[in-house]
Amino acid sequence: MIIDIHGHYTTTPPQVSDFRQRQIEQFQRDGTVLQHPPEVSDAEIRAGIEPNQLARMKERGVDLTVFSPKAVGMDHHQGNEATNVVWARYCNDLIHRVCKLYPRQFAGVGMLPQAAGVAPRGAVIDELRRCVLEMGFVGVNLNPDPSGGRWSDPPLWDKDWWYPLYEQLVELEVPAMIHVSGSCNPHFNAVATHYINGDTTAFVQCLMSDIFRDFPTLKFVLPHGGGAAPYHWGRYRGMAQDMGLPTLEEKLLGNLFFDTCVYHQPGIDLLLSVVPPDNVLFASETFGAVNGVDPRTGHHYDHTRRYIEASPAADAQMRQRLYRDNALGVYPRLRPICG
């Protein structure tokens, strides 16, 4: 069995993103909150999913995708908490619909109604609980920078800001993928820069704080192969040592996991040779950042399974952990879905 832990619903019908656009325009115009997003039919969902995500999964031998709303569409830096509650509920409901239509192929991960400048409290926790307890979601995406590239809210180690949310994650036994969304800072292209910088930033915040001492069972997943962290593993090992911290293994690796969304062979080889095999989870983020076919290989850049199969750093036993066992460990709520 092969589980891809990082897929986004990037193929919604046009009325979905249109609604968000109208909602933001109205909010900017008069500060009011557009409710009642448009209907999406089962046929529209099937038309988006079947020729795209499902077809790609079959082609690549992926059995199940852990599926969440489009990351760049979470859009927490726009609107306010009230608009973002409407938007998050709508997007999460659509994920739930996909999971009900294809219960063996998709497991849900929710987005949270975060908003720039607003501590994640009642509304965020309510939506988290609704996702997990009412809709059977197995995890959640947490945006470490709801200000969208301004990085103006508190870092992940801020106890007052973030710890109440972490308490809920622990209680519900769901991991958080630490995934930024769009960028309103012209320095940062969202998918090319902000995503990767967000991963690296989260890694160092975990390394240089006590989050995992304070929440020993909390689990974070870093997307995009952990940003720059594995490439600079020696730098981080050395800095931890210079600072008198425990090793990366002791400090982080009981709680922090890396996906395999790295789109070339040398990157996957490095990831698999540097990060211990229990801390890597198979993922491709299809359809996500990169859609093209690599002329050097004749295959899609994001066909990460090919790199894993070809990597001298992974044997059959390790691949089984990446493809399945680690996912069931990090996402305990996946276990009943996978029978």
Add this chain to the structure above:
Amino acid sequence: MIIDIHGHYTTTPPQVSDFRQRQIEQFQRDGTVLQHPPEVSDAEIRAGIEPNQLARMKERGVDLTVFSPKAVGMDHHQGNEATNVVWARYCNDLIHRVCKLYPRQFAGVGMLPQAAGVAPRGAVIDELRRCVLEMGFVGVNLNPDPSGGRWSDPPLWDKDWWYPLYEQLVELEVPAMIHVSGSCNPHFNAVATHYINGDTTAFVQCLMSDIFRDFPTLKFVLPHGGGAAPYHWGRYRGMAQDMGLPTLEEKLLGNLFFDTCVYHQPGIDLLLSVVPPDNVLFASETFGAVNGVDPRTGHHYDHTRRYIEASPAADAQMRQRLYRDNALGVYPRLRPICG
């Protein structure tokens, strides 16, 4: 001959950083500019350099270091342009003193008196010209985020903001290392996060803009192995392709170069297997980010020459390019110094 293109003067005597601290305190108190930094004797310079940088160079067989003021000390987000002119001139004069004391071992690279919110014009260009024309410096460090982690000034592709400075770099035939300084944003540890994110950010800004079309002979060096870029080379190749851009080779690699400040074997192996050999320059940033000895190898993390010697991705001819030839190509003003 082995040239290390990335060393910082991190061993100045205490009155140097004390001066900057007093200067900033006075500026914050009453907005005035402390002038007249304290003297540093030749003996003090020797006492900082000989048992540290020079000893390490001898130990590792490095003949010449391209040497610039301490990066985290450039400190552009503090003070204003007037304080920063005094500070940059002081720091650059000290680099010049080092180069005069050890003319065969050090070549100078300057810091610029950038300041948050101030376009790099007269004062910055004056100091650049002084460094190159009066003191024989071979390059300059350019801070892409003088706001220190706020990223609130314009990106590198902003024509009005940056192009007058690029015109000077081209005219003087000196490359710029794109190197951030300290961070006043609590999200970003300066050396662990901000440096690496700064490199990745600069890479994407070059990829998604016309800087090198507009300045075909401009040369930028990305420190710290290019941040996350080589690890995500497939992502960037694929994104360029999806966006209809030229390949990374065509778009960037006539102008953009990567140093080897990556502190473990798998990272260097990846860098050397992904980035073409003409675009990699040997560097270790000693004494810089990481000072310790790796217990797994018994050698300093930042002894990057060991990784290059051990890498299956580099043969003797390639090492000669990394160690010397590429440096002389990117830094033409190094040629007379190297005889």
